[in-house]
C-alpha cells in the first residue's frame with residue numbers, strides 16, 4: 001500500500017485510456033534509452049514502457065515454440081469463447097477492418113491475379129464446372145424472379161401481416177449451400193426473430 005501511495009504522489013500524471021479511465025501507465029522519470037516516450041512508465045514495477053516492450057519482445061523470441069503451443073492449446077479449449085469475442089471485436093472495428101483489407105487488397109492485387117491465372121490454367125476442369133453451375137444458378141434466379149413477380153401481391157401481403165416479434169423466413173433459403181429456394185408464397189413462413197437469426201442460411205433439417 002505504501003508503495004502505491006508513494007508512486008502516485010503529487011505531480012505525477014497518470015495516462016488516461018481512450019474511454020477516459022486511468023490506465024496503468026504514468027509519466028515519471030525519462031529513460032535515457034527511450035527519451036521519445038517522455039517518461040512513460042508502468043504502474044506495477046515503475047519500469048520504462050520502452051524497456052518493458054523490448055524485454056517482452058526478447059522473451060517472446062526466446063520462448064517462441066512454447067508460446068505457440070500454449071496459444072494453440074488455449075484456442076482449442078476456448079474455441080466458442082474466442083469466436084464470440086472475435087465477433088464482438090469485428091463489429092466494433094468494422095471501419096478499421098474495411099480500411100485494412102482494402103489496403104491489403106490493393107497491395108496484393110497483381111500477385112493474386114497472377115496466382116489465379118496459373119491456377120486456372122492447371123485446373124481447367126474445375127473452372128468449367130463452376131461456369132456451368134453459375135449458368136444454372138443464373139437461369140434459376142431469372143425463373144425465380146419471374147415467379148416472384150407473378151405472386152408479388154400475395155408476397156407483399158405476407159410481409160404486411162407479419163406479427164411483431166416475427167420475421168418472414170424462406171423455408172428453403174434463397175441462397176443455401178446446396179439449394180436455391182424461391183421467393184414465392186409457399187416458401188415463406190413466420191419465424192420468431194431470434195430463431196430466424198439462428199437459422200440464417202441453413203435448411204431447417206440440418207439445424
Ligand SMILES: [Zn+2]
Nearest residue numbers: 031034048051
Ligand atoms: Zn527505456
